[in-house]
Amino acid sequence: MRTLVPILTIALAACAAERDPALDRPRLITGPIPLQAQVAYVDGALDRVVLVDVAEATPAVHTVGVGRDPIWASPTFKRDRLLVITRGEEALARGQVDEDPMLWNIDVANPDTPPVGYDIGSPFDRLAVSTDGKLAVAHFSEAGPDAQGFFRNPNELAFVDLTRPPGPDNPVLKTLRSFSSTPTAIVLSPPMTIPGAADATPRVFAFVLAQNRISVVDATYPTHDEVTIRLDQAGASVLPREVVFAPNTATAYVRSDGARDVLEVLIGNDPPPADQADANDFRPVLAELGAGGGPADVAVYDDVDGRRFILAATPGTREVVVIDADTAEFVRVATPDPVDRIVLFPADPDVPARKAVLASIGARLSRVQVLDLEGIDEDLIPRSVTTIEVGEPVMAIEPVPGRELAMLVHDDQRTVLGLLDVAYGSVSPLQGVGRLDDYAFTSSGKYLVAATPSLARLGYLDLDNLHPTDLRLDDVPARLFALPDGKLFVDHGDPLGRATIIPSPEASRDDSVVLSGFLLAGLLEE
Amino acid sequence: MRAHPVPVRRPDRHPRHRVAVAAAAAVVAAAALLAGPVAPAAAGPATAAAVPAWSLHGWSAQRWLADPSAATLTTSTLDGGGLTVERRILGLPLPGPFPVLHVSAELGFDGGSADGTTFQQLDNHVATWSLLAGARARLPVVSWLHVTARASVGGGRTSVRIADQGMTTAISDRAVTQVASTGLGLSLLPVLKRGSRFRVGFEVELGYQVTTATSVHAYPEDRGPAELTIPASYASLGDVDLDGWNLRIGGTVGF
Missing domain, CATH: 2.40.10 (Thrombin, subunit H)
Structure with a gap:
């Protein structure tokens, strides 16, 4: 009897159910990520996406499995799909399987549809998605290499055509030529047609921002060579920060720290040699638009005639510069304050902007200016700003969708707000009981x-x-x-x-x- | 890759199952048998000492959970114990070396619990108890060593609690279950006094216990009364199944 019990114990322990190693992993939840009628959470232990579908009166919960170790998730612009990058793993212990880094494309409205997995080859941890949801570019953040792997190439990108199934040519891995810098961000243009190009296909261009350079890649044809624009030819160190686009003219406008002007990048036609299959059919034409004082914020709008204008705020010179994108002619409007934030009204990008609200966030001033944009380029109309006293320092300004209203946040604790009526120039103070987080x-x-x-x-x-x-x-x-x-x-x-x-x-x-x-x-x- | 909807449940908090009716009937039947006349002990060499008419069993038990749903919550055994009262109701003469097989009715209670951790973050607690009625066959190999076989059915309740270590939030759920239990054991019953029914002994039993799966929903423990709170739906975690091999070690007193 003395030996019987230990023998039985060992034998019975062998009969116990085996536990999934995933249940012993540390659990990191990414999210919530708002989508169309769903909200997504990415479960880093169970390697799944939990979708809470609120379309019906009673919410439904769906789970969608993805690859091992999710590290990044981004919705598409329309928020009808969720893209998840998984790190993968090496099979070093029980329950592990060898798996490469993958990008998963999940149709959140139809969670029963299996997600499409693209083998992206490297453990990228950031994702840029085109506004039409057809292209994604996976890239590395500035966080540096993680604990796994050996080498990491920070200038490597993976171009994924989300409209095609995975294959030998999808995704396309590409390493950018570098000048000792690594990308800080990638901005994808809306689809743009190159004026005069034989190939009239609307293209998405990836603007890869890095210290002292911008690389432009035709993301629609990622095997083509990229074009690198050096920004430090004048000797100063320049860090590009913001890119806005004028798709009708295939133009991008770049605001950079350390640069005096706004850089205009016009994508022009440049037919490739017939014997060079990977050559580009475009050439960026550069122009410096005369902001002249180190722009802190830029905004782009089309007037009622369809002409594109760029607004650049230069707090150093206390001016707002309005630039005609077609002619590069510009108008300087003096401002009493060092403006560093521009908000256009109406805020809808499809409606011509009529007014711009100018705020001095860095200076924490208790007033804003309103610039009337109608007729701004006509010499006979005086160009001046109207100052509105708002009573409290402005810490942030947010346009209200569909209305000519702007919400002003007045204090660090975000408990005091103001609602600015742009049309009338009135401000309604609001007091909250708690921090508006x-x-x-x-x-x-x-x-x-x-x-x-x-x-x-x-x-x-x-x-x-x-x-x-x-x-x-x-x-x-x-x-x-x-x-x-x-x-x-x-x-x-x-x-x-x-x-x-x-x-x-x-x-x-x-x-x-x-x-x-x-x-x-x-x-x-x- | 899988994708599946997970049902959610509207506020019918802690629904009661009716499956315990059959188990209750079994318990009542066993109780009736316990209250009935005691069968006379069959004569024979192996029963030179009188066989107890009544026996009380007490034991501690470990259950090795065999279903992956249980392993999700805990890797430990379900530890517990129980008590059973047994009454001999029949003695069947046998041909061969073992002259008699004693058949008893029994009524017992057992329970157990297990703790576990999931994701290095969730503290889980699983507890169950059951009321069982059944029959036991006892074959005296020699006067002090009996081989026993047991089968019983009944009903009980299983509860699951999952709490986050970093916060005070916890969910719990419980449900009525049906239980069937079997076992095969050895009883060491030294004869204390020749001709006396009184016995004190030691028992080991190996068995298998089957329970109906318990559906677990995420009912928050900190939720207020329904009339004071927003209507709620509770996600389903699935079913937890506490089937497994049982090892019981305990003592018995017969008289």
Whole structure:
């Protein structure tokens, strides 16, 4: 009997169920990521995406498996797909499998459709996605190599055509020529047709920003050679920061730290030699547009005639420069303050801008200026700004979608707000009880919704009459999203998953629903 | 790659199953048998000492959980114990070297629990108890060594709690289950006094326990009363199945 029990114990232990090694991994949740009618969370332990679908009255939870070790996730511009980069792993222990770094393309509206996996070859940790959702460029961040692997080439990029299945030519891996610098960011242009080019295909160009250089890659034909533009020819060190595009003229405008002017990059036709298959059919034509004082912010708009203008704020010279993109002629408008933030109204990019609100965020001044853009290029119309006293220092300014209103944040604690009516030049002060850590404008533009983690309540502001209301929640909010279908999604920061879904700002508590435990959904069936 | 919808449940908090009806019937039947007349002990060399009419069993037990759903929550054994009262109801004469097989009815209670960790972050607790009724066959190999075989059915309850280590949030759920349990064991029952029914002994039993799977939903522990809170839906975690091999070690007293 003395030996029987230990023998039985050992034998029975062998009969116990084997545990999935994934259950012993540390768990990192990425998200929430708002999509169309879904909100996504990426589970780094179970290698899956949890989709909370709020399209119906009762929320549904779907899980979609991806590869091992998700490290980055980005939605497409329309938010109808989620792209996830997974690091992969080497099989060094039980339960592990060899897997290369992959990019997963998930159709969030149809989660039953298996995600498409692209072998991207290197463990990229950032992603740039074109506005049409057809192209993605995976690249490295400036974080440096991780603990795995041996070499890392920071100038390597993976161009993924999301409209085609994976194959030997998709993705395309490419290493940019470098001048001792590494990319700091990648900006993809909207599809642009090269004027005069034999190939009239609208192209997406990748502008790879790095210290003292910009590389331009035709992302539609990534095997073609890139063009590198040196920015340090004048001797000064230049770091490109912001790129805005004029797709109708195939032009990009670059604002850089350390540069006096805005750099115009016109993508011009340059037919390639017939015997060079990988040669480009474009050539960037450069021009320096006369901002003249080190622009701190740029904005682009088209007037009612379709002419494109660039606004550049140069706080060093206390000016705003309005540049005609077609002729490079410019108009200087003096400002009383060192303006470093430009917000155009209407904020809709498809509507010609009529006014620009100019703020001096860095100087923390308690006034803003309004510049009337109509007729700005006509000599007979005086060019001046109108100053509006707003009472408190302006820390941030945010346009309200669909309205000529701007929300002003006045203090570090974000408890005092102002609503600027751009048309009338009036300011309505608003006082909050807590720090405004998260806010959203509803898709209709009718409500400002705000949340603070110290209060289990949502604040609403009816933008028609500035009437404030609120809704009591069961738990304090951590994140707040206004989804395109008008619903509000409040994440409560619970590692087990807890969210409140509110059909609309007019809805009551009884109309709302709390969804609990969705981050553990299906855990026992994994 | 898999993609599947995960059901969510509307507020029908802690639903009660009706599956315990059958188990309750078995318990009642066993109780009736326990209350009935005791069968006379069959004569024979191996039963030179009188066989106890009543026996009490107490044990500690370990269950090695055999289902992956349980392994998700814990890698430990389900540790617990129980008590059973047994009454001899039948003695069947046998041909061959072992002259008699004693058949008993029994009624017992057992329970156990296990703790575990998932993702190095979630503290899990699984607990279960059950009320079982069944029959036991006892074959005296020699007067002090009996081989026993047991089968019982019943009902019980399983509860699951999952708490995050870094925060105070926790979810829990519980449900009624049906249970079937079997075992094969050895009893050491030294004869204390010739002709007396009184026995004190030691038992080891190896068995297998089957329980109906428990559906687990994410009911928050800190949630207020339904009339004061926003209507809620609770994600399904799936079913946890506590089937597994049982090892019972304990003592018995017969009289």
